[in-house]
Amino acid sequence: MRGRRYFTRWQNILALLLLAFFAGIALAAPVLAPPEEASGNTPFQRVTDVKDYKPQPPSSTAWLGTVATSVRNMHLDVFYALVWGARSALNFGLTAALGAALLGMFIGGLGAFFSGWVQSLILRITDAFLAFPLIVGVALFDHLYFIAMQFSAVHIYFNDGLPQTIDTPLPPHPLDFVFSHVSPVWMALVLFSWMPTARLVNTLVMTVRQADYVIAAQATGVRWWRILIRHILPNTIAPIIVLTTANIGGIVLIQATLTFIGMGGESPWGEILAQGRHWIIGSYGNPLMYWWVFVPITLALVLFGIAWNLLGDGLNDWMNPRRTNHAQM
């Protein structure tokens, strides 16, 4: 019954359709845009031997045109970046949001579990982290990444614009181990965006703990971990899911922004916009002269953000019927 009510709002249907679209092209990426051998482990199609420094308009070989890069005679295929970018965005957004949510749940829950001065300390630390700009975290992990690279067991060099690796006999540094699995931007996003979740969890758990059914369970001698799993978790999870869902779009926007300003992130969408930035302002006073450089990717980014925002709003209304939708938007 509740499921049917969810589909009565067109915003919710739009959100699901958009997300199904992105998930579809992300899953079908190897079919839609088969990677070439030469691309290595980066999904971009690198179009070589283009004798023109200008972006090439859409053609039968590159469906959405190409963007020129700083490497001579080498362009990037916009369609490939769009398709593989959807995969990267979903992957990055979901894992980073989930990581931040789990960390926030752990820290917020820890605070509520201890109460007293430990709780005050944890809340104080949470508030202190709120004053920590994300870009500082990115700069910090970029620095650690750079240092780790120097002690890396694997050296990467570039040949014809493609990354090649050789092994070195050095023992691996712990930082190197961490960064061979996650990117600095991902680390920064997880470690410095858990605070809203922690505050929410803390408030929720404190409220639920005083509910009659929890007190009754405690009185009848139910073990604490059972109370946690059976009573507290089901009654606090809905707002956390809403918050996490609404965050995913923002996380991907940040990833693309950081790639655009050259601070890592490895977002294919951001990469295309960064390479094409000088063509975005167009020429001869016509901003749309090289439209394929930025219109498809921008549209993808904006729709991706809107889809997650709408989904978050819709889930909030659906799971939390007491709040009427005037408090939304």
Added chain:
Amino acid sequence: MADYLRYLLARMLVIPVTLLIVTAVLYGFIILTPPEVRAELYLPPNLQIKSPEHYQNLINMRIKMYHLDDPYPIQYALWLKSLVQGQWGYSPTLGEDVLPSLLRRTPATLELTLYSLLFFIPLGLFSGGWAAWQQGRKVDRAFRLAAFTATSLPAFISALVLMAIFYVVLRWFPPERLSLSLSQVIYDDSWNSYTGLLTLDGLLNRRLDITLDALRHLVLPVITLSMVHWATLGRITRALMLEELQKEYIVAAKARGVPNRGLVWGHAFRNTTAPALASSALSAATLFTGVMVVEIVFGFKGVSELLLSVGGTPDAAPVLGFGVYSVLVVSLIMFGLDVAQGLLDPRIREQKEIHARA
């Protein structure tokens, strides 16, 4: 009044606690790097490196002097001490000390941040209140659409689109901080840099053309930066106002015959501003990140320059310095918004305990 001062004092005391926690975290991460990297934090100012061996000697000396092989608490305490003494380390990449190089770039960032705050906060509060007043009508629907679009657009894309229209096509608002022809003036001997804020210095130096030109260069960055934050603040104000309008004192006022306009602006508005500003204070860190991005995209040479020039270098000092500096800036913005809340809302001034952040 005494209660207000006590409230301000309590808010001010939060700043050192925040800094203590954040610096501990920052150093906790940096300690993962080898001691040679961290030795740079203590290099003397105006360093003249004579040879690689000389540099190596300096580094080794500092590892011993500052116990860089010792456990975390000792290292952290020593670093904190040098921070308080104003020694933020030397960066070979920048070729200068970190603290002066941050302070030199501060006015540009300050100018951009201040004008954005002054622009989007009143705009957000009033447009949100207006939309709530006109709930369901054309104004409200237009506001909701605009706010939704503004929050969905990435700042760097709106920046580029705005530049394409207002700079490339119309030639109204150029990027960077000052036009080339006028940038000579501020390096001239006759120019007195009182505050570093070009718009203010222009007035103080009786050079109205500088002020106007600086303002012209500020328009696009300020709009880009304000868009997202205006939308967020406006949406929150609208929601709070709608909730406030359900309350009993409003119903009572309505029964007394107070017109709708009076209910919104006279009764409910001041009560919604404090929680709305509190939510803005919570996103002050996001604002700072936004300022950095907008500075980079518009070539507006502020503190972000430091961030870009040390990107992908082995320097620890500028990374830590930038971190401490930005947390300090964010804390100050938060404090400023707390002060504004108290000024706008009498309940905060008179209450002893305040839970605006809860």
